Amino acid sequence: MPPRRLAQALSLFLVAFSPALAQAQTLSLPAAAAEAHGPVWQYTVRPGDTLIGLGRQYLRDPAQWPLIQRDNHIAHARQIPPGTVLRIPADLLRQQPSSARLAQVFGQVLWRAQAQSAWQPAEAGQMLAAGSQVQAPEEGSAVIELANGTRLTLQPGSELALDTLSLYADGLMADTRLRLQHGQVEIRDNPRRLPNQNLRILTPSAQAVVRGTQFRVGVEAQITREETLGGAVELQAAGAQVRVDGGQGSLARQGQPPLPPVTLLAAPDVSSLPSVFEQLPLRFTLPGQAGAAAWFGQIAPEAAPVQVLVQKFSVGKALNIGDLPDGRYVLRVRAVDANGLQGLDASHAFTVFARPFFPMLTAPGAGATVRVPRPTLRWSQVVDVTRTHLQVAAGADFAQPLFDVVLPGEAWAPSADLPAGELRWRAASLDAQGRQGPWSAAQTFRYLPGPGPADLAKAAVRFDRDHLLLDLPPAPAGQHYALTLSDHVGLQPALAQTQTSGGAVSLPRPASGKRYLGARLVDDSDGTQGPPVVQVIDVPPRYPYLWLLLIPLLPAL
Known part of the structure; x- marks a missing residue:
């Protein structure tokens, strides 16, 4: 026998x-x-x-x-x-059919009643019978609720088939078998801890037998990844199985038994991440973490944390997000180990406040020096912006700005002279409804007053036979004189020009009559000119007594 x-x-x-x-x-x-x-x-x-x-x-x-x-x-x-x-x-x-419900739908989620049916848009609240399939594209996600309260969050880029939804013994036992074709699903199983609830997640390379827990299953390139967050999961593949307890993970490659469970990486430290973003793109730079080979992040609205708006995988230390509307969000980020197992979640709340976009400050440039007391400040034009809020300050902040104006256009000059020294300015945009966006980063420039007017009160003017001679006082330190002699008060065209630091100056003697001498002080370092000072000079005739020689000729005339 x-x-x-x-x-x-x-x-x-x-x-x-x-x-x-x-x-x-x-x-x-x-x-x-x-x-x-x-x-x-x-x-x-x-x-x-x-x-x-x-x-x-x-x-x-x-x-x-x-x-x-x-x-x-x-x-x-x-x-x-x-x-x-x-x-x-x-x-x-005795068996009776059960059903699942699409509790929440985000984005263009699709479903079909069976494998041969056509895909059609899914709607929140609709019931799903056994054989149904649900597909979430890269921009979508969905929450599926089973009869016992189990909730499955289908992540972007995933497809799930509801192979078996069965109740037995007047509903006292449930048997649920789900097939994850690709992507990732996060599961909170049997929250009411009902007895005799059987859940299996099948993938192309393995199956996870659930014993009342919270866990994740992911499928990619014939590899099944399982991470247990609470309770325990039995991962079965190639005739072998391992028990994966809370805080552990395992994976199974096609045709191979599961790897021995390993401890999941700890939640990353997100304490230093920014809480407000006033410009795009967003950049989350994560601190180093032992065992982390990559990072996985998801962004959801703070009011709907299961709605995945953005999902990113990065092998570097930063997660970069190109664009998000203004609002409140939550970042969920996990460290990924060398096997691709995703660690424990860290959550970080942040705000995007970037619209309307602030303009680019163009002039004066960062660190520039201006020499005029009322320089023209310029900035870039921004689409859909009607006015610009501008502030100029002398201190380290803008608690008491020197100027605080709201104006149209892309240029402005102060109505009073700026104080000498280092100054800061910034700008913010206002839309048609008067909503102000974030401030631009403050930009620093320096106002260095230009040379003052030249003092010609002490200048002595003399003439010899061929020259106009000037005796000028010494120019201020770091400056020199620029002199122009002209027949016109506007100093153009010039009869003669020269530059000197002071002392004796010689210019060609002009013809007799009223002439104009212009003087400016010029900065030696950058050529900044002060205001012109124009002095009228009466040039005497070169031979003042020459007319006496004509007296003997008068009778003949």
Whole structure:
């Protein structure tokens, strides 16, 4: 006789001749064999229960109650001690279909009733029967709720099939089998801790058998990744299985058994990440973390944290996000180890306040020096902006700005002279509704007053036969004179020009009459000129007594 048949015969013999021993023993072999072919319902016997009554109430064929007696080694079908746990294979139980509900839909999520059906847009609240498939594109996500309260969050770029949604024994047991084709799903299983809830997640390379937990399953390139956040999951592949407890992860490659579980990487330190972004793109620079080979991040609205707006994977230390509307958000970020297992989540709340966009400050440039007391400040034009709020300050902040104006256009000059020294300016945009966006970064420039007017009061003017001679006082330190002699008060065209630091100056003697001498002080370092000072010079005739020679000729005239 084969060993297994012999063991069964021996157990029947013991049941027949030792009822007390049979009740004390619960042989695991038949139950384990039954569970290998499907889920097993564990029923706790109550006072007054009989196998015949249980068969009539729960079995698909009430006459099959002897199978329960046999497999559970019950000596007397009508006398079962209360508290005895009966293990009943699901294929003996009456079955009824269950369903799931699309609790939330974000983006263009698609669904179909079965594999041969056409994809169509999914709507929140619709029911999903067994055989349904749900597809979330890269810009979408969905939350699916099972009858027992289990919630599955289908991440962007994922596809899930609801292969089995079954209830047994008047709903006292559930059997759910889901197939993740690709992408990632996050699961919070059986939150009410109901007994006899069976959930399996199948992938192309493995399956996860859930024992009441919170976990993630991901599929990519024939690799199944499982990370347990709470409870335990049995990951099965290639005829082997490992138990993955909370805080651990494992993965299975196509045709290979699962890797031994490893501890998930700790949640990253996000304490130094910025809480407000006033310009785009967004950049989250993460601190180094031992064991981290990459980073995985998701951004969701603060008011709807399960809605994934952006999902990023980065092998560097930074997550860069190109654009987000203004608002409040939550960043969920995980460190990824060398096997691709994603660690524990860290959450960071932040605000985007970037619109209307601030203009670019163009003149004076950063660190520039201006020499005029009322320089023209210029900035770039911004689309959909009607006015600009401008501030100029002398201190380290703008608590007491020197100028605070709101004006149209892209240029402005102060109405009063600037103080000498280092100054800061910034600008913010206002839209048609008067909403002001963020301030630009403050830009620093320096006002260095230009040379003052030249003092010609002490200048002595002389003439010799061929020259106009000037004696000028020394120019201020770091400056020199620029002199222009002209027939016109506007000093153009020039009869002569020269530059000097002071002292004796010689210019060609102009013809007699009224002439104009202009003088400016000029900065030696950058050529900045002060205001012109114009002095009128009466140039005498070169030979003032030459007319006396004409007196003898007068009678002849």
